[in-house]
Amino acid sequence: xxxxxxxxxxxxxxxxxxxGRFVSAVTGLSCTVRAGEVLALVGxxxxxxxxxxxxxxxxxxxxxxxxxxxxxxxxAARTELLRAPEHELATRVRGRRIGLIPQSAGTHLTPVRxxxxxxxxxxxxHGSEGGGAEIASRVDELAQQVGLDPDDLYGYPHELSxxxxxxxxxxxxxxxxxxxLVADEPTAGLDRALVDHTVDxxxxxxxxxxxxLFITHDLAAAGRVADxxxxxxxxxxxxxxxxxxxxxxxxxDYTRGLLAALPSxxxxxxxxxxxxxxxxxxxxxxxxxxxxxxxxxPTLTWHGGRAVACR
Amino acid sequence: xxxxxxxDRRRAIGWMVLRRLVMxxxxxxxxxxxxxxxxxxxxxxxxxxYLGDRYLTAGADEQERLRGTLGLDDPWYAQYGQWVTTLxxxxxxTSRVYGQPVVDVLAERLPWxxxxxxxxxxxxxxxxxCxxxxxxxxxxxxxxxxxxxxxHAVEGIPPFVVALAAIGIFAxxxxxxxVAGLTEPGADVTFGQVVTHMALPASVLACSQVxxxxxxxxxxxxxxxxxxxxxxxxxxxxxxxxxxxxxxLPTALLxxxxxxxxxxxxxxxxxxxxxxxxxxxxxxxxxxxxAVEVDFALLAALTLLAAVAVLLGSLLADVLYAVLDPRVAxxx
Numbered sequence: 001x002x003x004x005x006x007x008x009x010x011x012x013x014x015x016x017x018x019x020g021r022f023v024s025a026v027t028g029l030s031c032t033v034r035a036g037e038v039l040a041l042v043g044x045x046x047x048x049x050x051x052x053x054x055x056x057x058x059x060x061x062x063x064x065x066x067x068x069x070x071x072x073x074x075x076a077a078r079t080e081l082l083r084a085p086e087h088e089l090a091t092r093v094r095g096r097r098i099g100l101i102p103q104s105a106g107t108h109l110t111p112v113r114x115x116x117x118x119x120x121x122x123x124x125x126h127g128s129e130g131g132g133a134e135i136a137s138r139v140d141e142l143a144q145q146v147g148l149d150p151d152d153l154y155g156y157p158h159e160l161s162x163x164x165x166x167x168x169x170x171x172x173x174x175x176x177x178x179x180x181l182v183a184d185e186p187t188a189g190l191d192r193a194l195v196d197h198t199v200d201x202x203x204x205x206x207x208x209x210x211x212x213l214f215i216t217h218d219l220a221a222a223g224r225v226a227d228x229x230x231x232x233x234x235x236x237x238x239x240x241x242x243x244x245x246x247x248x249x250x251x252x253d254y255t256r257g258l259l260a261a262l263p264s265x266x267x268x269x270x271x272x273x274x275x276x277x278x279x280x281x282x283x284x285x286x287x288x289x290x291x292x293x294x295x296x297x298p299t300l301t302w303h304g305g306r307a308v309a310c311r
Numbered sequence: 312x313x314x315x316x317x318x319d320r321r322r323a324i325g326w327m328v329l330r331r332l333v334m335x336x337x338x339x340x341x342x343x344x345x346x347x348x349x350x351x352x353x354x355x356x357x358x359x360x361y362l363g364d365r366y367l368t369a370g371a372d373e374q375e376r377l378r379g380t381l382g383l384d385d386p387w388y389a390q391y392g393q394w395v396t397t398l399x400x401x402x403x404x405t406s407r408v409y410g411q412p413v414v415d416v417l418a419e420r421l422p423w424x425x426x427x428x429x430x431x432x433x434x435x436x437x438x439x440x441c442x443x444x445x446x447x448x449x450x451x452x453x454x455x456x457x458x459x460x461x462x463h464a465v466e467g468i469p470p471f472v473v474a475l476a477a478i479g480i481f482a483x484x485x486x487x488x489x490v491a492g493l494t495e496p497g498a499d500v501t502f503g504q505v506v507t508h509m510a511l512p513a514s515v516l517a518c519s520q521v522x523x524x525x526x527x528x529x530x531x532x533x534x535x536x537x538x539x540x541x542x543x544x545x546x547x548x549x550x551x552x553x554x555x556x557x558x559x560l561p562t563a564l565l566x567x568x569x570x571x572x573x574x575x576x577x578x579x580x581x582x583x584x585x586x587x588x589x590x591x592x593x594x595x596x597x598x599x600x601x602a603v604e605v606d607f608a609l610l611a612a613l614t615l616l617a618a619v620a621v622l623l624g625s626l627l628a629d630v631l632y633a634v635l636d637p638r639v640a641x642x643x
Contacts, residue, residue, distance in 0.1 A: 057546055095548025108543035110558045112565070112636050121557065122547050154317075156637040172547055 004032030004073070005211040006056070006098075006180050011068035013048070013055050017278065024280045025051035027235040028068075028299065033211040035179065038202055040214045040226035040243065042258065044274050048235040049215045050103070053184035056081060056213070057100055058089040072097060074179040096126060099173030103185035105165040109157035115168045116153035119143070119175060126176035146171045146201060162190060166198050174205070181205055181212045187221050199225040219258050223247050231255045234275050234285035236298050241306030251308040253292045284310055324633050331626045335619070342618045344391065346611050351387035353605050394611060404608030408600050413612045416597055421616075423493065424593030427509060428582040431516035436571065439521050443528025447563075448555060450533050459529065466522035470581055474515045474588040481511060491590040512589040519581050523574070528567055535563040565636050572628025576621050 013026040025048035033039045043049055054060045070081040102108040119139050140150040146167040173181055187195040203225045206212045216222050226243040239252040250256045257270040272289040287294040300307040378384050397404055403413035446458045482490040488511045494504040536559050544558045586595030601609040633639045
């Protein structure tokens with residue numbers, strides 16, 4: 001295996017609740033995102049996916065407890081993000097080495113400023129040389145890169161269409177020229193055409209040599225763009241491997257269930273509901289919901305280039 | 312294409328201003344009618360104000376004659392009609408109480424009131440903005456709780472108590488500032504004199520406005536700091552001052568702008584109270600005397616002035632809001 005740009009190693013995140021209880025959002029998760037590739041992390045809502053994005057960017061709330069390691073390895077340095085001080089994350093990592101494409105792009109833009117002013121601001125703070133004119137031409141360049149008409153940037157966020165705001169937040173994430181992009185449910189609430197457009201944008205971004213972690217509940221969108229697929233359930237990875245192979249021949253019952261729930265799979269929903277992540281019992285959470293053949297051990301075991309749990 | 316919409320926006324705001332200015336005319340007219348109706352129902356005899364001490368010595372015949380000359384026995388609508396006629400010829404009438412034209416009374420006193428109220432409002436806004444933003448930034452910390460607690464406490468104290476306490480401590484106790492007036496007795500009106508004499512009343516007036524302003528700024532800043540776009544700005548790695556001042560503050564300020572416009576009447580009332588306590592030579596004294604002695608001309612002018620000030624204040628707030636927030640409609 002080649003070394004990845006972003007490497008999650010046995011990562012666990014729990015959130016402390018009042019009364020001494022915990023939400024186990026992520027448990028023992030390991031995966032690698034490589035340059036030029038899209039890794040799609042799929043799972044139902046509430047499985048801990050978004051906590052993962054906040055963990056990587058150091059934007060977790062104060063009640064979070066984190067174990068394991070997250071390595072960021074690019075031209076700039078090799079950094080372990082969980083132990084990096086906030087000052088370093090704020091001044092050297094966020095926006096510069098890791099870009100975030102957030103869920104609901106529209107609400108992530110400051111409503112009283114034009115898209116252009118926010119893009120120019122991001123460029124100015126990420127070391128774009130020169131005065132206003134040079135920044136303005138960089139803004140146009142970046143806009144064109146993500147498929148925006150530079151004139152559209154004169155609009156305020158509420159004047160832009162869903163597709164345009166999606167492109168604006170992508171351009172913002174690219175402003176600091178980071179090697180890693182983390183997209184946190186970027187397609188939630190978008191219609192099919194827009195979803196396709198958005199994920200195609202990730203394909204394009206990965207094509208420029210960047211590593212993209214695409215966090216989504218939309219297996220169809222993930223299948224469209226991902227090189228590698230990681231399937232997450234109740235805070236754990238249950239299956240990991242090349243997207244084409246995993247989709248063609250899913251090994252884990254959960255992956256099979258997700259595929260069956262798609263329109264192309266016959267729209268058969270999974271029985272039951274995902275478990276609450278508070279006071280999660282040890283062992284395999286999925287096979288407690290849907291009985292099946294299970295070793296009782298939900299840690300991944302590798303078989304060739306693919307990994308699966310419960311074997 | 313976009314520049315066209317910006318020009319459209321400016322034109323829309325211009326139309327809104329025009330529409331609102333036109334709508335002010337009936338409001339002001341109605342206000343003036345109400346003043347005359349209320350004044351006619353007043354139990355005070357306007358002649359007493361006109362004659363002063365001579366009211367008691369003047370015979371019934373002389374009083375009757377004066378009533379006739381001054382038109383005091385006319386019904387209110389007749390007096391109102393006459394007032395409007397002279398107003399339209401550009402004359403605000405003569406104040407019976409001061410024995411000089413209303414215009415002169417206002418010219419003498421209004422600038423001092425505007426100076427006092429303006430300084431106090433500016434002071435209150437600056438203090439409330441700085442403390443409110445800073446307090447929200449450190450939300451939940453020791454100093455945030457202290458500031459919020461103090462604001463709630465001060466908000467509960469009536470302004471005249473604050474005024475008297477300020478006089479007691481800073482004027483009588485510490486002798487830092489003069490007790491009252493615009494200048495030392497007999498001294499010229501110089502910049503230094505006015506500043507030292509205005510320090511206490513302006514601070515007291517500001518003090519009465521700071522708490523609610525501050526608590527509102529703090530609240531909307533706390534809300535703004537939790538918004539997605541602030542998280543977005545953090546995720547982009549922008550410096551903290553940029554996140555606070557360029558992303559959180561501009562949206563947090565919007566409700567604040569309207570609030571200042573809406574609370575202007577309170578500033579006017581507060582100013583009158585503070586002026587009385589500090590013997591400030593503003594319009595407060597004129598308001599009280601005109602009301603007590605039923606000086607129609609002065610009373611009407613002062614009430615209309617207050618009404619126009621409040622209407623203009625809220626119009627200004629709405630225009631500012633529309634300029635600051637592109638999402639606001641200008642439909643009026």
